[in-house]
Amino acid sequence: MKIIIAPDSFKDSLSAQGVADAIALGLAEVWPDAQLIKCPMADGGEGTVASVLAACNGQWRHARVRGPLGIAVEARWGWLVESRAAIIEMAEASGLQLVPPGQRDACSSSTYGTGELIRAALDAGAERVILAIGGSATNDGGAGAMQALGVALLDDQGQSLPPGGLALANLARIDLSDLDPRLAQVNFEIAADVDNPLCGPHGASAVFGPQKGATAQQVQALDRALGHFAEQCARVLTQDVRDEPGSGAAGGLGFAAKAFLGAQFRTGVDVVAQLTGLAEAVSGADLVITGEGRFDAQTLRGKTPFGVARIARQHGVPVVVIAGTLGEGYQALYEHGIDAAFALANGPMTLQEACTDAPRLLRERARDIARLWRVAAR
Numbered sequence: 001m002k003i004i005i006a007p008d009s010f011k012d013s014l015s016a017q018g019v020a021d022a023i024a025l026g027l028a029e030v031w032p033d034a035q036l037i038k039c040p041m042a043d044g045g046e047g048t049v050a051s052v053l054a055a056c057n058g059q060w061r062h063a064r065v066r067g068p069l070g071i072a073v074e075a076r077w078g079w080l081v082e083s084r085a086a087i088i089e090m091a092e093a094s095g096l097q098l099v100p101p102g103q104r105d106a107c108s109s110s111t112y113g114t115g116e117l118i119r120a121a122l123d124a125g126a127e128r129v130i131l132a133i134g135g136s137a138t139n140d141g142g143a144g145a146m147q148a149l150g151v152a153l154l155d156d157q158g159q160s161l162p163p164g165g166l167a168l169a170n171l172a173r174i175d176l177s178d179l180d181p182r183l184a185q186v187n188f189e190i191a192a193d194v195d196n197p198l199c200g201p202h203g204a205s206a207v208f209g210p211q212k213g214a215t216a217q218q219v220q221a222l223d224r225a226l227g228h229f230a231e232q233c234a235r236v237l238t239q240d241v242r243d244e245p246g247s248g249a250a251g252g253l254g255f256a257a258k259a260f261l262g263a264q265f266r267t268g269v270d271v272v273a274q275l276t277g278l279a280e281a282v283s284g285a286d287l288v289i290t291g292e293g294r295f296d297a298q299t300l301r302g303k304t305p306f307g308v309a310r311i312a313r314q315h316g317v318p319v320v321v322i323a324g325t326l327g328e329g330y331q332a333l334y335e336h337g338i339d340a341a342f343a344l345a346n347g348p349m350t351l352q353e354a355c356t357d358a359p360r361l362l363r364e365r366a367r368d369i370a371r372l373w374r375v376a377a378r
Contacts, residue, residue: 004317013293013324063076196246226242306333
């Protein structure tokens, strides 16, 4: 029996590799002779680089860069030697987890450090750069990252704009004369799990600004500032990508990556699946087990179980989900290749208890699924 184990991480609990290991232990209790193939997955958010490096035998690289509020941070990025590909998780440099809740400031936080990570990849000789852009603390339209790469953003006095999205309201001129020429030789891809446009009611500021510290009034100001940034970019770059899917990802970093770097937008799970060879692994399998911390209707927006199920469906392989919790609307996934879903909790427990006991609960749930499968096969 061949079983593919392809889960995402369980946030604040286990990495994708840790989840896969626990599930494998439970399955092995019932099927000791089964071929268990672990394919840790991600969807462009936290854990994307770790999943790819684990599957592709890649290397961690380190760089000291500017954090979202200007304080230096130690950030990691991934390097695939043979393909000369860099995998950059922008949250390492510009992520929400780097800013304590009381200090979150969507108006002045910057993606400058993410630009510094791209520059480090260029220094290493990257020919392909994959930007995993989930979990941002920023709402600057990717302006900071572009400044780190040589784009000059100037006010009407010819002075460089300060960090943050709100400052873009004062943008008078964009100067590309110092843009790093190596960028033109690199293929850029955006790996994300959201497809929002840059501006408007479904844009970066309105949808994600509040969780980054923006008030209702600041959301409106930020949305106008990003719109002005897009207009100025269109004059210099002769294209306007603000309404394209994914331009609003990571507070608009998706927009800048498309506009300045020619990045192609792809769902994060598709990028990870390609790099890890998931489709090849699934071919000929008897069962796929995937999972995530919370499995609900939002999973349809391109999260890991949805992407894994789409691939498994193409090969006619059944899919079972093990999730931390089953949220509202998860049943809709039954129309998209998910055959069954199970939650971890086996009784009343706090979130902390569930996170702490996740390895044991995953092992038990996987064992129960295997036992049920064995009975059904008789």
